[in-house]
Amino acid sequence: MxxxxxxxxxxxxxxxxxxxxxxxxxxxxxxxxxxxxxxxxxxxxxxxxxxxxxxxxxxxxxxxxxxxxxxxxxxxxxxxxxxxxxxxxxxxxxxxYGMTECAPVISTNLEWNKKEGSVGKLMPNCAAKVVEEEIWVKGSSVMQGYYHMQKETEETLTKDGWLRTGDLGYVDEDGFVFLTGRKKNLIITKNGENVSPEEIENKLSKHRLVQEVLVRESEGAIEAEIFPDTDYAEKHQISDIKASLQEIIDAYNKEAPAYKKVVKLNVREKEFEKTAARKIKRY
Incomplete structure (x- = not known):
């Protein structure tokens, strides 16, 4: 395209x-x-x-x-x-923002029409609604279905043509789309609270010492596994990398509600395995 x-x-x-x-x-x-x-x-x-x-x-x-x-x-x-x-x-x-099933653009920021933090305004041919925090889209660019994959098509498309994107987020009053995570990645806490790991990852990764981070559930608690930027640590004479990473997590926890606090820290020595699109493999 x-x-x-x-x-x-x-x-x-x-x-x-x-x-x-x-x-x-x-x-x-x-x-x-x-x-x-x-x-x-x-x-x-x-x-x-x-x-x-x-x-x-x-x-x-x-x-x-x-x-x-x-x-x-x-x-x-x-x-x-x-x-x-x-x-x-x-x-x-x-x-x-887009996906193959939408050929592929759903929304985009333009130089003369953009909002900070959003993935752009809905394309003129696209409509969107939020169902249980998941973004659904409908329009002329949405696929008719997966070729010879009836079960997958029924799981993704509603009978009236809405595509379940699998993405969590919202659309504001001006038609701009904001994403907060992926539905399949949600962490369900012991108290029944929904936690988007991407939300926590995005906040932790703002720190230069955090090169890559993966947040997940571990034994009933939220764990952050971090691959540090060792070049940055060396340049800034950070000798105890784990302690510095823990300080970053402690600072995040001070502002986070109880059910979103990171309880465990695991420091990696190697980069995470990636997909062909250079995204961290979660499973």
Whole structure:
């Protein structure tokens, strides 16, 4: 879809050949616009933070070239702080939301019509409603069903055409979509409270020492498993990484309601296993 849209507008399409060569290829191609997943945006954001003392125009030219003005993102949570950071360098990040079953865009932020923290305004052909915290969508781009998969189709589509996205969130009065997590990942506490692990992960991952984090239920309590940024720890002379991570969790717990408090901490020595889309495998 993105390639065809670009061609229809007369754009030159440059395809990155490896995640290991993103920075090199940006310098090579000198793009005006980039499609980038949040993980890559975070990687560049850390570089920008480390170069915060240098003039923004020099840093931008060195990292992104002279022409880049827009990054389109989707597929996972994006820390709103990164959007603000990139604005300092004259780069606008526009986050959207979609899924293959919707061909694929459901909502998107536009440069002249956006809201902080949202994944954009519903497309004109899409309607949405929230059923038991889950977002359902309906419209001309919603699929008719999965090919030769009747059971899965019935589980996903209602008889009147609503698609159960599996995503938790809400739609505000202006039609902007806000996501809070995935329905299948919900943690049900002993008291019957629903906890979205993504909500906690997003708050903990705002700290530079936290490179990757996975929150889950463990023996009736909420556990955070963290892969720390050892380069950051070395640069800032953090010798006791576990103690520093515990301080981050303690600070979060002070503001969190009792049923959302993180009780256990597990520090990883290796990165989490990822899916092809570079998302952490939960199961």
């Amino acid at each position: 993105d390639i065809l849209k670009g061609i229809s507008l007369g754009s030159i399409i440059c395809i990155n050949d490896s995640i290991m060569r993103v920075a090199k290829n940006i310098k090579l191609f000198g793009p005006d616009m980039i499609l980038m997943v949040p993980m890559m945006i975070e990687s560049f954001a850390k570089k920008l933070e480390d170069a915060a003392q240098l003039p923004p125009e020099i840093v931008k030219k060195e990292v992104f070239g002279d022409r880049l003005h827009t990054i389109c993102s989707g597929g996972a949570y994006l820390n709103p702080a990164w959007i603000t950071l990139f604005e300092r360098y004259g780069i606008t990040i526009l986050q959207g």
